[in-house]
Amino acid sequence: MTDGLGAPRVTRRRARTRADLLAAAFAVFAAKGFGRVSIEEVCEAAGYSRGAFYSNFATLDELFFALYRERAELIAAQVADALAQVGPGLDVPACVDRVTEVLFDVDWLLVKTDFLVHAARDPDTARALLAHRARLREAVADRLRRAQGDTELPAVLGGADGAAHAVVAAYDGVTTQLLLDKDVPAARAWLKQLLTALLTDGSRTS
Incomplete structure (x- = not known):
């Protein structure tokens, strides 16, 4: 047909x-x-x-790649949507609360980590993973750019793009711990503290 x-x-x-x-x-x-x-x-x-x-x-590898691509696109869209729903200015706690509802899915983190290890040994898979991470960073950077009229980012971050890289790096570190202890509330609290300190020079703690 x-x-x-x-x-x-x-x-x-x-x-x-x-x-x-x-x-x-x-x-x-x-x-x-x-x-x-x-x-x-x-x-x-x-x-x-x-x-x-x-x-x-055709193969289990093909299914795994399709699964990752489907979930990664969904997560990237959900992150962008969650950040778009936060009002003007850089309300770090509100942004973190919305985004962590999407990102702190332990099953997804387990699959994503498997994909990362697979990608480290396969250039084509690595390119797909890098493209997904770039979309996540761009969603964060876009939200930070829109907030800059109301809130200044610390100069050391080098603008919205540098801040987005730092945000993703902080998320990576927190989720590594989460994979081991499975303590989602603690991971959310720790990420909120890290990002508040990172994006506001530590001047806000709530």
Whole structure:
């Protein structure tokens, strides 16, 4: 079946199957880790046969890449939307509260960390990860630029782009601890303190 232009048309049923496989893979990868999961396990979790898998993905690597790309795009859009909802000025606690609701998903962090390790050994995967991180930084930098008319950033950060890099670095550090202790409230509190000190020269603590 084609779309009239010679290209295969994705049916609603196939799209549902693909979505179910991705959702099942997310749960299985988060629980066991990429590299410890078989195609059979993903199929069993999704309730599909190997045939259904191979009609959507050639390999487990391809599925993993598709899963990461889907989740990364969703997270980047949610971060941008969360930051856009905060009023004028640089209200650090309000920004952090909104963004951490999106970012502190431990299952996502586990999958993302697996992807990072995979990317460190594969240049194509590394480029995809770098592109995702660039989109996150740009969402943060855009919010900081819009706030600069009301709130000055510390000069040492070198403007909104430098501040965005520092914000992402702080987030990376906090989430590394979170992966070990699974204490989400403590991670949110610590990130809020770090970013308040970072973005306001420590002059605000709440």
